[in-house]
Amino acid sequence: MQRYTKTAMLLHWLTALLIIAAFFLGLTMVDIHGITPTKLKYYSWHKWLGVTVLGVAAIRLLWRKANQPPPPLASIPAWQHKVADGMHYLLYFFIFAVPVSGYLYTYAAGVPVVYLGLFQLPAIIEPNAELKPILKTVHYVLTMTMAAAVVAHALAALKHHFVDRDATLKRMLP
Structure with missing residues (x-):
């Protein structure tokens, strides 16, 4: 059995944990009402x-470009391979689109992003009251659709492991 590197x-599971x-x-x-220090x-x-x-x-994308996954x-x-490939492209889209939409929403709301409390990321858009609710909705819809795709991805891996009893999941486990 050929495994992932x-x-x-590491990049797969780190991404998964961060997203979750x-x-x-x-x-x-x-769900926290009002503006509180905790919120x-x-x-x-x-x-x-x-x-x-x-x-x-x-x-992760750079690593994937430089290192082919196992066959x-x-x-x-073959149809399951095509579905899996499509799901991987979709997940990569969401992995980029969700944070970017949140970043744009934050700046449209006029709030800076200060990474780790150390440095402010550049504002690529100005505060925009008209764009703010649109970007909020985009971020929410992308997030919920990504959550559904992540659940489908995980369920497919579990199906391969417990029902099909193949090595699909084992190839990605340390």
């Missing part, structure tokens, strides 16, 4: 996670 595994953390932190922070802290952490996801995703398992039908 240790670097590919950002997702649940996002759900938690928006503001969670918003900062959420932004930091988003920026980190974007950075890890860029490294598809011969036991899996």
